[in-house]
Amino acid sequence: MNSTRKAVALISGGLDSLLAARVVMDQGVHVEGVNFYTGFCVEGHTHAIRRQDRTRPRRNNALWSAEQLGIRLHILDIIEEYKDIVINPKHGYGANLNPCLDCKIFMVGKAHEWMQAHGFDFIITGEVIGQRPMSQRKDTMPVIARDSGAEDRLVRPLCARNLPATLPERAGWLDREKLYGFNGRSRKPQIALAAQYGFRDFAQPAGGCCFLTDRQYAVKLEDLWKTRGSKQYELDDIMLLKVGRHLRPRPNFKMIVGREEGENHFLEGYRKRFVHMMPVSHNGPLVLLDGAVGSADIELAARLTARFSKGRDADRVTVEVHDNRSPASRIEVAPIPAGEIPPDWYL
């Protein structure tokens, strides 16, 4: 008698992985989910930090998917290992700095390791041929299966009928006829299947789930690498790139300007590591200065800080400066006029 087969599903928090797991569960397979935390995930952070984003549902979409499915979800920290994928992608970058194909190979490879360590039989992803220009193409799908080590234990239930039969299908663990043959960028088949299962309120991230696909974020990361002289980063670096307005008025320093209360609170946690300033005569942002700064830089930064404060139209604004080596000092400056801020200072 066959024992219940077990599959590990990559759960991103989006609709496709939710559906893929459910399709396989419908065939009597025990499914558990894995979700990977790279540090670049859009999920959670910005609405945790920014007050203005708090009207959105406050939830981790991968955990929400797991609850809808009634499965366990294991969230795996891959921050350190993922650095090499971002810095040296063998297959290059897709949109902006997204190491699309390498990322998918890496994550399926990690799921494969998890599968072997936990005695599971195969892996499920929500990939659909033609859905993404780089990682979800008919010619790249075999590359992912091969380079991840998953080989024919990798099942894509939403487009399986457009691909060669995998081990679970050949061995009769899964009925291929009950899998799907979705293809292309249309979301209609997924929306229809979601309706059939009664899934509502699922996440539909417009720009994907990774900051590396975001142009503005990529500009800031490239600036970080350029000014440091090497393609390296720590978790705090990439977290700070998600927060605030970033300006580089001089090659030797960058300003990170809190845009609202939530961001100011978040930046407060980094005060001791940076020269920082805030207006005291008017309400305004906490500003971190990243880089080595001289007195002329401090004055320029204070004028910019004043510009982003409620005193932007005042003649003078008092700004308190903390350099973490000596007592705080106060300087009075005239806010820099908006027209005197060159657009290329903004990252």
Added chain:
Amino acid sequence: MSKHVVDARNLLCPMPVIRTQDAVARSRPGDELRIVCTDPGAVYDVPAWCRVHGHTVRRIDRLDREICIEIVVAQVDAS
């Protein structure tokens, strides 16, 4: 049965969940964990993670910007 504190302050989600998950993996059924965090999202995410793994959230307290979530590790845990 023992009690443990998980310091997840100044970490953004899902790190408090990951720290909780790691602590549960080192715990025994019936152990109590006190997860201290500052990300308001943890109030949603840690209980959601507990629900899918069958652990009990005993109470959630807030003190200024700190949030304390007390959980009891499930009798049978395969996390």
